[in-house]
Amino acid sequence: MKNFFAEPGFLGTHGSMGADLSFLLAIFFTGFFLYAWRLAKNHKGNTHHTLTLWGMLLMLVYFSGYYLIRDLGVLALEGREGFGGGDFLYSYAFIPILTVHVFLASVGIFIAFYMINLGFRASFLVQGKRVLKEEELRIKQKDFYVSLASFLVFFGIVALIRCATLRCMMVYVIGFLLVSLVFIFEKFMERVIPIGAKRHRVLGKITMLMFVSILITSMMTYSLLYIFYAPTLSGH
Numbered sequence: 001m002k003n004f005f006a007e008p009g010f011l012g013t014h015g016s017m018g019a020d021l022s023f024l025l026a027i028f029f030t031g032f033f034l035y036a037w038r039l040a041k042n043h044k045g046n047t048h049h050t051l052t053l054w055g056m057l058l059m060l061v062y063f064s065g066y067y068l069i070r071d072l073g074v075l076a077l078e079g080r081e082g083f084g085g086g087d088f089l090y091s092y093a094f095i096p097i098l099t100v101h102v103f104l105a106s107v108g109i110f111i112a113f114y115m116i117n118l119g120f121r122a123s124f125l126v127q128g129k130r131v132l133k134e135e136e137l138r139i140k141q142k143d144f145y146v147s148l149a150s151f152l153v154f155f156g157i158v159a160l161i162r163c164a165t166l167r168c169m170m171v172y173v174i175g176f177l178l179v180s181l182v183f184i185f186e187k188f189m190e191r192v193i194p195i196g197a198k199r200h201r202v203l204g205k206i207t208m209l210m211f212v213s214i215l216i217t218s219m220m221t222y223s224l225l226y227i228f229y230a231p232t233l234s235g236h
Helices: 002-006 017-041 045-070 087-121 141-162 166-192 196-227
Strands: 123-126 129-132
Touching (some): 017 045, 045 087, 045 129, 087 123, 087 166, 129 196, 141 166
Antiparallel strands (some): 123 129
16 A cells, blocks of 8 residues: 555656645545535535534545555654755745644644534434534543543554654654643633534634645645655655
């Protein structure tokens, strides 16, 4: 599979198969979620819930698998990441854009997990129709700590299995810190927006803005890496 992703791409650029697939899927998933969000605005809760749930699950499966296969988090810490342009562009254009993209994509993955969970917790079925709960929605203190501890164990086990370097370990430490921030964010939102329905609507808008921002930075990164300049490393 790793060799397949490293094959030359199909878009006619300098991109690999994995880069071209990720680029197109970023466009597809962003458009898909914007459509699902539009359904929610039109009070089509059932269709919105189903499409968003399966869309996020498919997105998480692909991009998590692609991340693990290509060690993208580690590569982002290793150096020039194959950028073929000059040093000035690398330092003042490529790196800032890539940093923003990696940050948004990392947060976006965990926000996707969170929104899947919130979508179930903040809604219920009324005569077969999914409706948001206009009531307080809070996570129990015990469940909060158990869930956080479970993620810590998960990241620790994966890091021990996959990592042989400190930089690799740092990727999983950062990943756990991002998860922790999502949990802290949940507790913060419980106080700021205690009503489940309102919280879901507000965070849904924020999530859509984040996904659009991820797409924009993805297009900019892809263009700099594979259109304007040829990559300097094979397989990128």
